[in-house]
Amino acid sequence: MVNKNRMNRVAAAMAAATLMAIAVPAATAQAATVAPRIDLRVLVVDDGGGAVQAITAELRDTGVPYTRVDLGSASRPVIDAAFLSDTVSGRPRAKFQGVVLPNENPFGAGSAELAALTAYETTYGIRQFDAYTWAHPEVGLEYTDNGGYGGSLDGTQAAVTAAGKTGPFGYLQGQVAFEDNSPLIMESYGFMAKPRAGYTSYLDAPVPGGTERASLLGEYTHDGRSELVATFAYNQYQQQFRLLARGIVEWLTQGVHLGQERNYFAVHVDDVFAPDARWDKTLDCTPGDYACAGGEGKESTIRMTAADAQYAAQWQTSKNFKLDMLFNAGAGEEWKTENGGTDALTAQLLADKAKYRWMNHTYTHLFLGCTQDVSVSPWTCTKNAQGATNWMSRADISAQIRDNNNWAASHGLTTDRSEIVTGEHSGLKTLPQQPTDNPNLAGAFADNGVKWAGSDNSREPAQRAVGAALTVPRYPMNVFYNTGTNAEMADEYNWIYTSRADGGSGLCEDNPATSTCLPAPLDVNTGFQDYIVPAEARTALRHVLANDPKPHYVHQSNLAEDRTLYPVLNQVLDTYRALYATSAPIVNQSMKDTGVELSRRAAWDKAIANNQVTAYRIGKDVTVKAPSGVVAPVTAPNGTKKQLLLGTTDFGTAYAGTRSAWTAPDLLQSAVTLKLA
Template identity: 25%
Template sequence: MTTPAVTEPPSIKTLATATLAVLKRKTVLPLLTLSLVLSACSQASIPAPAAVDPDVGSSTHGSGEAHTHDLHPALPGLPLTELPTNARLSPTTLTVPQGTRLSAQALPSNAQTNKVALKVLVLSSGPTDFGIGAARAMLDQAGVPFDVLDATTTPLTPETLIASDGVGKYQGVILTDSALTFQSSPGFYSSALDTTEWATLFQYEKAYQVRQLALYGAPNTVPEDYGLRLVPGAEFATGNLNVTAAGKVAFKDLTGNAVPLRYAYTYGTRTLAVAGVTTQPLLTDDAGNVLAATSTLDGRERLILTSAQNPYLLHTQVLGYGLVQWLTKGVHLGEHRRFLQVDIDDWFLNGDEFDPATGGLRAQSFRLSASDALSARDQQRALDGAYNVVNHFEFAVMFNGGGATPSSLSTCNPQLYGSLIKDALSSVSRCMAYDFDWVNHTRNHLRMDVMDLPTSTTAIAGNFSIGTQLGLQISRKSLVTGEHSGLGYMDPTDDGTNNDGGFSQPKQDLGLGRSNPNLITAAVNSGVHYLASNRSVASEWDASCPTCGVFHPMDPSILLIPLYPNSIHYHVTTPEEATASYNKLYAPGGVVPYWDHAFNYTELLDVDSTQGVGHLFEGTAWPTYMHQTNLRQYAPGKSLAGDWVKAVVEKYARYSTLPLNTLRWDDLGAYVERHTLEEKAKAANAYTAIWNRTTSTVRLNRVGSAVPVTLTGFWGGTFYGAYEAWPLNVSGAVDVYVRTR
């Protein structure tokens, strides 16, 4: 099967032509160069071209009309012919510029080598640096604060690394490649650090016991020796990363299963006995060649990877958590957690159903049956029991009370009561009031981009009222509007006269400033604090903090929680319908032809679950939204939604042991709110965190009102995997005990 491209791919990176400000006498050293191009895809983190499918209409259960949507297929990533599958390190010599000194300057007289700030330094080789995205992603996902130094423009000096009071500024150092290589002139490659700067860095790492992570390298002896040597002819871009016994110790979250590596140029190496160097392989290829290793030299601890890294690649996603924990010794600000959140929209409504024979819609609409709903409950229970990584999974059900019959008898056996059952779905929903997280999806799913206050209030408060009548356990502070409407992603000509029908012009991202103030007012008046937004719309998520929610500019008491779509379309109920709809978009002859053949259901699940797996590894709490049509029990105990979740979890559990948390929407909102405040406080340098390794304490110091802080490594904290963490509210100076792992 052809491998897909990333839905939101990074651009192909090429080496820029740049010149060091001052190149002293040049010393030509052995082979070490930089990747010209990075992969934009991987086996298990490359989403298929996902359809963004906003809802465009609705009806109540009694109207007989189908609740409908509109499919807006996202353009695929890079054309398959342009994927950099053969990217490699350029076979040329590397020059390390001669510095002004023969060695590093002496440490300052007040050096406090037992103390370091809880922050990481990322050393970059310039604006076209291939590894900076991976470094940023893994640190962002863990909540670790960091600085980036572009070594092609900014000198690295002792003052860069050591504060005026002698405290180390950084607890760890990441090299985006092991020699910080860039093309200083056509065909000529140079290290962005000169010999003095390398010596300064190495001295700091030794004195302050700071670990160094090289995200990519073809290890030899430049600028230092890792005890590894290239194996000629052992390069590859498709293979496996096999975890050694030492690798399982370093990457405490991994299962030990081989991790597929796809579309990332990789160098096979072998260990070589080098005086003063101790090398420990962590990952190997199928031939036993070393692909990652820790090593020590002169008291310094280092870890090097010989594969190109990219945040969209599976191996980077799988290894990222363990790399950060190794680098920080398990003590750092922030925490990394993973979530399994799946929303089911449009419960109680009729919906369109795709007809594979015609490529259009069936004349008869679809609405969940009582047996479909009961099966959904049983499917989530089965998933929860089948995988150790799943922690109390349940669907979040976005309900539209306008399609319900609140007076219907509460029972999970409606067939026993005959004519006493007014609506079987309403009856079993009442019976399963505590089996799902029930979330307000508005009364009738009207589009709320241009809607008056009374109608908005009825849509929101009225649905809460119906949910109460049904006896549902509702997340009272949460709301998902139909189409995620009302937030400025809209038809700019919409005048609000057709809120239950299609829109005239394609939707545009007009920004949150064009949100409907009546929606915001009605939501606040109804007790809503957490409002779903569309992760596919630029203004509705925070690119500067990918794990943060967005406080709405019209009323910051409303926090936006971004949601992901997937490619199980809103109007499909069976595998046949799902594949036919997907192929209508992306198979040869489709709307946006992308694949070289039409997919079967197994291929569709395999490809689209890769996107879900990638989202799990990101550490974001964002739900993926699906639809009531996707819960049809097309075979005993089987539904499209259940198949998709199982496929995602099965892939995840193959590689990681970290638990997947599922939170009710109100709890999810509260978690994201605190996390967002915490990340913003870190970004604003609102407090300091200094680790005293002699006393095994971290001093947190905040001048002003309390701010939320989470500390991984907190002694006595709550364990997540092998590492413990604890949330605090800090004002003034607080000393807490930590321990390394």
């Protein structure tokens, strides 16, 4: 290690000597008299490591344009002065507003590329993020043997420092816990170290076995440059990175960049007013399902009660979170008829109707795709005499949509008729039996003004068109529709996720790429609370922290009996609010708003990929030009104004300490112009 330190010091000296020799004074002098143009694009130098991949994912998912240079490619461009900057209309231009490196020097000792980057960053005031490196003086830190630590960070309780809170990480409450999901593997590794002169710590943690704290992330200012230095390894999915990712991008871009980020969470409760079938712990299947051998005559159902509905309303108020109620009015009417003509559940939900968002889930939850032959397992689509698939008709699909809308209107429910989720996402393609949409579906959607149709993210993760409508993928939560109690949940979970030798279905053995077998069956009395709840909450929270607006879905059965949904939601919401400041609330939006967000992202990503976006900053003016009809996501500091044809207006909406919005030129304008405070 001493030799490596000496090599780094030699490299630094050589880089400094090179800087003195290369011709930058003219550019520096010009930049001093003419404000340079800084393009809103990030340079990513990629060594294939997880840390760079994580920050690249953050840039991509936020909508920040970037140029990736693959260090392992023999055909990669050389990073020199011409690659980094040029002149446009007599004005010096910096082609990148920030630089991401795998570490402080991935090019090797005496590198001309590092010298070019150093000169570029100094000349134009560009910041650099060292994605992962070790603690040593060349990055502003003491060696770990001087009051620091190097090793596993699993379970480390780190915290944002005072400087971090007043700086790029002010959207956090402060605590940043490193994941420790399994005692069998090391999930995090890194270095804690004491800062030296010029280094400001943004994240620190207690040194194991000591009484002091040491830094894990901080800013090293030296030689006219600023580097953000991370001394811990991570990947794009780990919670510690997800918490810090927004702040890293804000620091790197100095708070002005294309793209925007929110933390979204919406939960759809399907089958409201209808009953759901119940899992049989003896048969290991669901009686009433065509594939449940021996289930005839053993059918049982789960349905909310009036007390469950009262609890749902109270829970929403206590958590300041609104559920989306996806209803099947016809199924509720059938229940009422079969149970003496009265229904306390419907009466209670209608009494509290203003407290929820309501969405059409079709009138009686029929399968809207092909006509199914359920005499075989798995079911198949029936065919006519000519061998063509038999489909539910456009008229019948339309009636399922229309009748539910009419019932809602007659009972005072406020719905958005442009939204729908069909029962079981039916009508949409269902592999392998139904590889195409019902050809009558798009027409029925058009008949009823449907523009947004919920789909299953586990089947179709991308938004797509269904006629004039667009899908909105939804995440299924592993809180099963056919269970009402904690014990039933644990029993079915065991069946799905344990090996055949342990009494399970072995599905996890057959599909190792998509699921992992439990090492042993869960205790049916404690497994739900001890294992399933934290596992499912962790998965949902990962979506929330990843700028992912897709809604999650469960079923009305999960609000009944043991009310299995609430422990999961409580853990997600409570954990989130303990981690984030009030400036970054959860965005709980409608499915329509999510559909709009996804479609805007798709158009933006296409424009970026086709190099159709021009965006830059000159002094305090930001200019963004995109193709006609493409709305641009932009993030800027508080106090930013948007230039109108006459005068200005406040830009964007406040979130996480910045302002951001999807924005387009106003009347008679060809570009968006922002005035920074």
